[in-house]
Amino acid sequence: MPFIDQLQYWARAQPHRSAVVVGPDRLSFVELRDAATRAQALVQASGAPAFSVIDEPNGTGLAVKFCAAVAGHGVAAVVDAAWPAGLKAAVSAKAGAWAAAQACPAPASGFQDGPPGSTFLLGLSSGTSGVPKAFTRSRESWRASLAQSARYFGVTPSDVTLAPGPMASSMNLYALGEALSTGSTFVSLRQFSADAALHAIKHDAVTRLVLVPTVLAVVARRGLEAGQGAGAVTSIVCAGSALPAEVLDLARQWAPHATIFHYYGASELGFVAASEAGVGAGYPCVGPAFPGVEISVRGSDGEVAGTGVCGSIYVRGPYVSNGYAWGDDGLAFNPLPGSDPAGEAWYTVHDQGFTDASGRLHVVGRASDMIVTGGVNVYPQQVEAELATAAGPGTVVVAGVPDTVRGQRVAAGLFTGTAGPAKTMAQLLAACRKHAAGLPAHERPTQYFALSELPLTGSGKPSRALLQAWISERDARAQRIH
Known part of the structure; x- marks a missing residue:
């Protein structure tokens, strides 16, 4: 593991089932295995080091290169093809x-998984400028995570x-590994595009969605406008940012038969907390x-x-990078001072939150x-969630801007593209x-800006740093409009 041995298994057990589909292109499990095996053999024959930087647009070719690169002792870094x-x-x-x-070590012979404790992935953290940080992941961290996530979200071979x-983003790259692991x-x-997503849902008989809340809102709204429901979708897994109640309601209108999960995690930490969305509590409870x-x-x-006191969220477990x-x-990523990083240390990415009396985690922001x-x-995030109740989901991004007297002012960017026609x-x-007038004075935006597009990271998450x-x-x- 994490998934090469499983890919081998499924190539024997169900060779002709589609493993990867991107637009009109598709590879069966046996085709993916054979293509990746050939690619790995070429690298080994060349004597090149067992390390690859994969720069490939979304497509079946990216899946082939990724599988080939991480087989044996291989290590891969996957860059976003859209980067400069x-x-x-x-x-x-x-x-x-x-x-x-x-x-x-010398490359392992054959197309198989390498040693559990060895590094197989250089994950690239998203950023707004400069060269992103790179964290290392062991095969064992993904093996343990894949086994639990398949069980928790109920992923089956069907x-x-x-x-x-983008397939290069950590959430989507993991979803690829999860699919190959589960057959x-x-x-x-x-x-x-929303229309491309709706076409794939219908044409490929999609049963699960893995996406960020902003994308879920866009797809669900377009589906309702076009009169195209969610078809065979019975599970939606949402992460990357807060899931506002308005987006959840929109998704339920569009996909009434789907169980909607929301989880909080970080690239460096893996999964942290999760639940069926909206069961028992709403934002900011995860x-x-x-x-x-x-x-x-x-x-x-x-x-x-x-209990109920906000602080830095620390995590301990097998999924940490x-x-x-x-x-x-x-x-960005630190052990708890005084703990032993070589042992069972606690780690944080400095996200802020609190736990309630039932032990549930509430995440209020980074x-x-x-x-x-x-x-x-x-x-x-809290101000965005409040304003979204009046403005609609995916319409408001809030950030701090410098102010000589207060230190910072609260500024809100407004986007009509997701507000409905x-x-x-x-x-x-x-x-x-009007809605902000009912907020505490320190939370009310004092400046408003009309946005021609949403400030998003490459993976579709709201970027407050980009708005700043x-x-x-x-x-x-x-x-500036006010």
């Missing part, structure tokens, strides 16, 4: 330097999973700890925070996103301002 050439070159250079410094985002079919899109995981919320002094290959600035205005902490920017602004940059740089994509 200079950024991809910088990542390749750093990855090559990292690989050269490793004491890499499933067909659509992950409509189910993985579906992606050459280029995302749910209890994911199977195999322990959660501890700590204050700035490192001590355990009381091994740390950074490069880019470790000591701010520390780096937090707005400090007049000495008071404001979590932008009837809402103008003026109507959106009026709805938000647009505002500070007077980018045309963010126009």
Whole structure:
């Protein structure tokens, strides 16, 4: 494991079942195995190191290269093909330097899984500028995670999973591994659009969706507008950011027979907490700890925070990465001070939250996103969730902008593209301002900007840092309207 031995098994057990489908292209399990085996053999015959930087657009070719690269002792880094050439070159250079410094064993013979404790993946953290950090993942961390996630989300060989985002993103790359591990079919899109996603759902008889909330809202709304329901979809797995009640309601209208799961995790931590969405509580409650995981919320002094008290979320469990290959600035991924990183240490990515009396985790945002205005902490996710009740899902992104008196002001970016055809920017602004009047004074936006597009990371998550940059740089994509 993590999934090459399973791919071998399914290639024998169900050779002609589709393993990977991207647009009109598809590979069966036996075709994927054979293509990846040939690709791995060519690399071994060349004498090249067992390390690959994969730069490939969404397609079956990416799946072949990924499987070939991580077989045996191989290690892969998958870059987003849409990145600028200079950024991809910088990542390749750093990855090559990292690989050269490793004491890499001789490549394992044959198309099989390597040793459990060995590194197989350099995961690239998303960022808004500069070269992204790279964390290392062991085969064992994915093996343990794949076994639990398949069980928790009920993935079976009969499933067909659509992950409509870039295959290079960690959530979608994991969904590919999950499908190959369980003998189910993985579906992606050459280029995302709501219509392309709806076509795949119908044409490929999709039973599961794995996607971020912003994409779920876009697909569900388009499906309702076009009169196309969710078809055979019985499971929706949503992560990457908060799942607002409005998006959940929209998804339930569109896919009334689907069980909707929401989980919180991080690339460096893996799964942290999960639940069936909307059961027992709404935002910001995610749910209890994911199977195999322990959660501890700590204050700035490192001590355990009381029930309902916000602090940094620490995690202990088998899914945590091994740390950074490069880019470790000591701010993004840390062990609990005083704990032993070589043992069962607690780790954090500095997301903030609290646990309730039932032990469920509530996530209120990342520390780096937090707005400090007049000495008071404001979590932008909470303000977004409040304003979305009036404006609609996926219409509001909140960030802090510099202010000489207060330190920061609360600014809101408004986007009509997901508000439905009837809402103008003026109507959106009026709805938000009216609703904001009922918020505590420190949470009310004092500036509003009309957005020509949503500020998103490459994987479709809201990027508050990007909104901050647009505002500070007077980018045309963010126009001041109040």
